[in-house]
Amino acid sequence: MNIKKSILIRVRAAFLGIMIFAICVAAKIGHIQVVDGAKWEKLSEEIHFDYKKVKATRGNIYSDNGSLLATSLPFYKVAIDPTLAKPEVFRAGVDSLSFLLSRYYKDRSAAEYKQLLKDARTAGKQYLVINRKQINYQAKKEMMNWPIFRDGRYRGGVIFEKIDVRYRPFSNLSRRTVGFVNEDGQGAGLEYSFDDVLGGQDGEALFQKIAGGTWKPIFDGNNTKAINGLDIHTTIDINLQDVAETSLYRAMEKHNADDGTV
Structure with a gap:
């Protein structure tokens, strides 16, 4: 019991x-x-994460002799995670980095850039856009040798966000034939007709939404790499096109015409 x-x-x-x-x-x-x-x-x-589209680099369009009619030039937005650099690396490099940023962008003094970087680091800000001005590939190569930046993405915190800009070396020559594609997928000419070939296959990358609604790219092993578009070669004779369009423009000016065709 x-x-x-x-x-x-x-x-x-x-x-x-x-x-x-x-x-x-x-x-x-x-x-x-x-x-x-x-x-x-x-x-x-x-603290929100999401996979976002990463645009593939668009293919080139060539004339019959191999001259570029349209290409994509890489530009970059420069940002930094100032919390990643080790204290000794940040202290040793912030003065020189601030001087170089001031000399390149010419919008702030070296002291102002230094204060901007120090304040962001102290506040624990993980994504700071250095300047809204986009830089070209040569400038990127130069900046990658600067103090703190030279330690790379993971140890220095520098972030180069690639933005492709469509460029036509011959400007308005064959502009209508070469054509365009806008953000809504509408357009004209070769760019529009061969959009599936030129456009490639977009990838996906992980982004983190941080304070202020800004999306910061996160380098994750599950990111899907974009597949760049293919080039197309046309039968356009750029020299003949130049002669034809020049003659047309002269005739239009002579007769005060609003339009004309060859």
Whole structure:
């Protein structure tokens, strides 16, 4: 009888303990949802990850003799995660980096750039756009040798975000024939007709939404690399086209015409 009573007491004690634990869990969940709900909701908005499209580099369009009619030139937006550099690396390089940034962009003094970088680092800001001005590939190569930047993406925190800009070396020559494609996928000419070939296959990369609604690229092993577009070679004789269009423009000016065809 004593053994049964002892077992019964233990069972009741265990049951009571489970009930108390369940009540505590329920109370904590209720506290989080009701009292701290706004706080955690705001935090979830600030720390948000999502896969976004990465545009493939568009293919080139060539004339019959291999001259470029349309190509994509790479430009870059320069940003930095100032929290990644080690303290000794940041201290040793921030003065020289600030001087070089000031000399290149000419919009702030070296002291102002230094303060901008230091303030962002102190505040724990993980994504700081250095300047809204986009740089070309040669400038990027130069900057990659600058203090802090030379330590790369993971140790120096520098971020070069690539932006392709469509460029026609012959300007308005064969402009209508070469054509265009806008952001909505509408267009004209070769660019539009061969959009599937030239456009390639876009990739995907992980981005983190940080304070202010800015999306910061995260270099993740699951990113899908974009497949660049193919080139197309046309039968357009650029020299003949130049002669024909020049003659047409002269005739239009002579006769004060609004339009003309060859």
